[in-house]
Amino acid sequence: MTDHKFDNSMIVSASREEVPCPGSCQGMRYTVQAGDTLYFIARRFNVTVQQIRDANPQIVNPNLIFLGQVICIPTILQPDSQLKVLTLRFLTETGQQLPIVDGAVQLTDRVIVRATFNRPVSRAFFFLEPTGTDTCEFARLIGIDCPSAVTGVAEILWQVPPGTLGRVYVVACINNICTKSDEVLVILNV
Structure with a gap:
C-alpha cells in the first residue's frame, strides 16, 4: 500500500x-x-x-x-480469492532455514514450523504423518496456531521427538473453507 x-x-x-x-x-x-x-x-x-x-x-x-x-x-475480493498455502518452512529458533538432505528437512530438537498463506486465516493446524511399514498410519496433530489476520502467517514451536521421520503438512481455514499444504518430508537423526 x-x-x-x-x-x-x-x-x-x-x-x-x-x-x-x-x-x-x-x-x-x-x-x-x-x-x-x-x-x-x-x-x-x-x-x-x-x-x-x-x-x-x-x-x-x-x-x-x-x-x-x-x-x-x-469487502474487497482479491483476483484469486481461493485460499492457498504459499510456503511451509522449517527454521531454527533463531530463524535460520534448516538444511535439506536427500529431500528431507534435517530437524533439530526444537523447530519453528512457519506457514504463509495468500489470505489471512482464522486457524492453522500442523500435522505429522509418520512413515513406516504399517498399512494404516495416522497423522498426529503437532500444533495449532491462530495467526494475525493481517499477515497471513502461522507458526508453531515444535518440540521434535527423537527418531521423528515423516511428512509434515498444514491445514488452514477461514471459517468453513480449508486448504491443505503439500507434505514435506522431515527427519530427526538422534
Missing part, C-alpha cells in the same frame, strides 16, 4: 451527534479506537486508504477521524 501520507492522521474526540456515520456498508463496520489512523486501519484489514475513503464519503478529511466514529471497511 502506498498510503503513507496518511500516517499522521489525527483522532479527535467528539460527541455522537458531531460524528458522521456511513450510510450503507458493503463490508463490516469498525469503531475507531485510540491510536487509529486510516493508514493503520487499512493495513489491519488489508485494504487501501483510498478503498476506505471510497466506502466512507462522510470522511471529508482523511487526516481527521473521530474516536468512536463508525466507519465501513469494504
Whole structure:
C-alpha cells in the first residue's frame, strides 16, 4: 500500500451527534479506537486508504477521524480469492532455514514450523504423518496456531521427538473453507 501520507492522521474526540456515520456498508463496520489512523486501519484489514475513503464519503478529511466514529471497511475480493498455502518452512529458533538432505528437512530438537498463506486465516493446524511399514498410519496433530489476520502467517514451536521421520503438512481455514499444504518430508537423526 502506498498510503503513507496518511500516517499522521489525527483522532479527535467528539460527541455522537458531531460524528458522521456511513450510510450503507458493503463490508463490516469498525469503531475507531485510540491510536487509529486510516493508514493503520487499512493495513489491519488489508485494504487501501483510498478503498476506505471510497466506502466512507462522510470522511471529508482523511487526516481527521473521530474516536468512536463508525466507519465501513469494504469487502474487497482479491483476483484469486481461493485460499492457498504459499510456503511451509522449517527454521531454527533463531530463524535460520534448516538444511535439506536427500529431500528431507534435517530437524533439530526444537523447530519453528512457519506457514504463509495468500489470505489471512482464522486457524492453522500442523500435522505429522509418520512413515513406516504399517498399512494404516495416522497423522498426529503437532500444533495449532491462530495467526494475525493481517499477515497471513502461522507458526508453531515444535518440540521434535527423537527418531521423528515423516511428512509434515498444514491445514488452514477461514471459517468453513480449508486448504491443505503439500507434505514435506522431515527427519530427526538422534
